[in-house]
Amino acid sequence: MNKLFERFKPGSEHGKKWVIALPTLWLVLFFALPFLIVLKIAFAEAEIAIPPYSALLSMADQAFDLHVYFGNFIFLTEDDLYLAAYLNSLKMAAISTFFCLLIGYPMAYYIARAKQTTQSILLLLILLPSWTSFLIRIYAWIGILKSNGVLNNVLLWTGVINEPLAILNTNVAVYIGIVYAYLPFMVLPLYANLVKHDHSFIEASQDLGARRLQSFWHITFPLSRNGIVAGSMLVFIPVVGEYVIPELLGGTNSIVIGKVLWQEFFNNRDWPLASSLALIMLLLLMVPIHFFRKHQEKEWEGNQ
């Protein structure tokens, strides 16, 4: 990071300053400011007013009053619901990431090994679904998974089952939806990593007596570690905060932090509590984000 700043320090060409000014402005407007607002609300008390929270600074009796309220955070530790929601979200993110990896790795491997022309077609097929709305695609899964939906009808018709399976509104449906929706985020970084592999490593491995599977586990898999980390983080981090999929496909018992946030914010109109929930989720995600960033740095260094 320091190097990056050095490159743009005053005295260097003016153009560079402008180049960095735009993303900085973007980050200030759309990340730093909203974050500060959330931070401010998290330390306020809920009130029945507009806006529905107490002011941080108030002017009364010729004095500024700084009102910092920690009650929201204390409340979060008192009710088990919130801890359960955090843990459940983390568990769901971890399991979904694992299945994305399990399905995405062979896909990425196959694409990376395919012919150049086939590769672009396959990559297009991976990306094509995301050209339609995310919400519509999740709605489509309702149509597939519901008790008289496509999946059950096909299974009943072929005689595999006698009773329709209750998949919709269960955790299974949530996992299916998440793995489906986030698979491209796993496949693309893995593909980007695998396609760079020098084929002579595999040849060298075979030349030294390793069979195909051994060569894969000893050479290809360890060398794709950075792709695995990148893909896993790209799936894990957003899935922790996922709201739409558990809401649409999950049942009432699938408590995730995204849903709890929504309820606090819109149903209970408790903005301060919702803000402090969001703040803690951010703190939790700092760990994997930090891990991810370190790995990215290593990969960059490796490429130089």
Add this chain to the structure above:
Amino acid sequence: MIEPSITRDSADGHFLQIKSIVKTYDDVVAVNDVSLDIAKGDIFALLGASGSGKSTLLRMLAGFETPNSGQIILDGEDIVSLEPYRRPINMMFQSYALFPHMTVEQNIAYGLKQDRMPKKMIADKVVQMLRLVHMEKFAKRKPEQLSGGQRQRVALARSLAKSPKLLLLDEPMGALDKKLRTRMQLEVVDILESVGVTCVMVTHDQEEAMTMANRIAIMEEGRIVQAGTPRDIYEAPNSLQAAEFIGSMNLFHGEICVDAEDHAVIDSQECANKLYVSYGVTTALDDKQVVFAVRPEKTMISREQPDSEYNWCRGMVHDIAYLGGHSIYHIRLDNGKILNSFMVNSDRFADAPTWEEQVYVYWSDDSGLVLRP
């Protein structure tokens, strides 16, 4: 007359036999009916330009490509149908292909681990290999922390660790700079000779082939042009292709006018005097067109006209390339043809001919060669 340049035990001439190998890709014939016999302990170089089929042939030996037809017999066993991991052959890759996530030690141990050798034996063998290539101090380093020459040593150690029957080197010096190259060429040969492994290498660099190998095959367009010792190929090329591929040649197109048992005389438009070779050339009556060839270092330059009847021509010094140890003279003959001649700079301040001076280029009767055009 021609003794081998490196004395080696070449008693068994059939350790590796390549028999009528053909390899085509779609319509392109990459290797066209190649047969070679390589003796045990040989360092054999396949020399050719890119696209000559030499790399394809090497990859077929390693097992990465399958020939369309033909046999590869190593130590009495036909290995054509064997998977690469079953062949008692190891290869040093042009890019070295050292596994970047493993240390030097782990790289060398990799092949031994695949054979499920006991841990203790692997450790001993790794130490032995590190010592062989003088890399003991770098055992724990990753490949990215090594210089080009060090990487090459590790790659060599890794490919020798399993004591292969045959070692393949793919452009072994290709990734090194020129100065390091000359040093490593001799060092690699020393290591190979101390191990006594049979080796087939591929190179496009004739100097490298001649320095390292005791036998060379020149490949062009998928065929073997000539195979033999470096000296054979240099001094007695069997064709114009072979002569032009290695070193440089002065060529005179002409036709045979005297064809005796122990000598021949060639009449060429390109040389004012007749050309004499000290061996008989059997020619058919209707096949008199030949090329007379003489290497630049076998010609001499003088200011006085030679008193011989044959093998000299007159010209002007057109250009001189002073290379320190010797100079290359470009002599323009009266008919415009340029001849190359080497002159050894044995005196520090010799009174050598200079630009635009009239000189005579001549050579002895047994210097010339007759080649078929």
